[in-house]
Amino acid sequence: MARDTSLFSGRPSELIGRQVAGYRIEREIGRGGMAVVYRARDLRLERTVALKLLAPELARNDTFRRRFSHESRTAAALDHPHIVPVFEAGETDGVLYIAMRYVAGSDLRHLLDREGPLPPGTALRIAAQVASALDAAHEHGLVHRDVKPGNILVARGTDSDHPEHVYLTDFGLTKKSLSLTGFTTVGQFVGTLDYVAPEQISGKPVDARCDVYGFACVVYECLAGHPPFRRDDDMALLWAHQYDEPPPLTEARPDLAAAVDAVFADALAKSPDRRQDSCLAFVAELRAAVAGGTAAGHAPTEVDLRVAGAREEPADAGDSRGRATAGPSSQESVGRVTAEPPKESGRYEPKPPPRWAEPVFRR
Numbered sequence: 621m622a623r624d625t626s627l628f629s630g631r632p633s634e635l636i637g638r639q640v641a642g643y644r645i646e647r648e649i650g651r652g653g654m655a656v657v658y659r660a661r662d663l664r665l666e667r668t669v670a671l672k673l674l675a676p677e678l679a680r681n682d683t684f685r686r687r688f689s690h691e692s693r694t695a696a697a698l699d700h701p702h703i704v705p706v707f708e709a710g711e712t713d714g715v716l717y718i719a720m721r722y723v724a725g726s727d728l729r730h731l732l733d734r735e736g737p738l739p740p741g742t743a744l745r746i747a748a749q750v751a752s753a754l755d756a757a758h759e760h761g762l763v764h765r766d767v768k769p770g771n772i773l774v775a776r777g778t779d780s781d782h783p784e785h786v787y788l789t790d791f792g793l794t795k796k797s798l799s800l801t802g803f804t805t806v807g808q809f810v811g812t813l814d815y816v817a818p819e820q821i822s823g824k825p826v827d828a829r830c831d832v833y834g835f836a837c838v839v840y841e842c843l844a845g846h847p848p849f850r851r852d853d854d855m856a857l858l859w860a861h862q863y864d865e866p867p868p869l870t871e872a873r874p875d876l877a878a879a880v881d882a883v884f885a886d887a888l889a890k891s892p893d894r895r896q897d898s899c900l901a902f903v904a905e906l907r908a909a910v911a912g913g914t915a916a917g918h919a920p921t922e923v924d925l926r927v928a929g930a931r932e933e934p935a936d937a938g939d940s941r942g943r944a945t946a947g948p949s950s951q952e953s954v955g956r957v958t959a960e961p962p963k964e965s966g967r968y969e970p971k972p973p974p975r976w977a978e979p980v981f982r983r
């Protein structure tokens with residue numbers, strides 16, 4: 621069917637202005653190995669959404685289709701301030717699609733590529749929000765399986781205590797085990813292997829602890845500027861996840877207390893049993909290790925008037941679930957980017973204001 625192909629793999633410009641399943645496509649936001657994401661207008665509800673069109677080959681895979689429909693229902697039922705709300709998931713012309721809240725801002729991949737290693741306070745704030753999202757999903761029996769910087773969206777936060785508001789996205793979009801998925805028919809891997817847990821590689825059953833591993837890889841990268849394992853090819857990387865010890869984070873970040881190494885050693889353990897019980901438990905240990913036992917002072921909250929007022933981008937006008945909600949992370953925050961900065965030693969001085977709080981700078 622020529623139309624199936626043109627929906628997904630046609631030149632992006634061909635889809636701009638077209639209507640797909642009741643959405644008018646406005647522009648391409650980004651693309652990953654298995655999908656293209658567009659900013660689109662929901663013509664029924666008159667609101668802006670992010671419309672994700674999945675590769676047609678996924679729609680042809682029955683296992684994936686079943687999982688897609690089951691997990692998108694579960695994900696849509698998750699109402700959490702740090703999980704991108706899913707509005708609708710369905711199929712049109714042989715292409716699976718998901719309509720979700722459009723998040724104005726950046727994704728963590730883009731942010732890390734631009735900023736390099738983050739100050740510990742910033743990394744911890746972002747980590748605490750992602751952790752609360754993952755733990756909430758786990759409580760609902762949902763394992764993400766594809767925690768990576770590209771699936772963490774960073775929008776402007778509400779005030780100086782919360783300079784960024786982070787959303788986790790793409791639940792249930794990976795297939796059950798790595799051995800079945802991520803590889804194209806010619807055996808080439810699409811996507812990244814930087815965050816994949818050893819048990820995913822070996823095809824063992826996965827549970828929430830595979831997300832603890834993937835999440836710890838992401839947090840490691842936030843602090844080190846690179847993921848725990850760097851290898852020349854995919855096979856070597858898969859091997860490393862399964863058998864090699866991750867280099868201590870303090871090799872890349874000698875400014876951090878040595879105690880952080882033990883925290884990552886547990887989170888990145890080959891055996892899921894040795895990892896922390898939850899993502900928030902990992903973040904709590906990391907925070908304690910970074911603070912070295914001394915609690916950082918809490919600077920007074922400063923209201924960001926730009927946030928309190930109208931948004932520059934009319935992106936989710938009409939969306940009733942405002943971003944301003946402070947998540948469970950609000951009590952978790954350590955380190956401020958504004959006001960009296962905590963002790964963030966060495967060359968990683970906090971630098972207000974965070975530039976990703978500026979309007980859209982997507983690719």
Ligand SMILES: Nc1ncnc2c1ncn2[C@@H]1O[C@H](COP(=O)(O)OP(=O)(O)O)[C@@H](O)[C@H]1O
Pocket residue numbers: 649650651652653654655656657670704720721722723724726727770771773789790
């Ligand atoms: N709800 C959303 N709002 C805004 N941008 C989004 C949304 N979902 C995804 N994106 C953007 O689209 C890009 C491509 O997404 P995706 O196809 O899932 O690939 P990947 O996750 O591998 O980067 C993401 O990296 C992100 O920047």
Ligand SMILES: [Mg+2]
Pocket residue numbers: 652770771789790
């Ligand atoms: Mg994604």
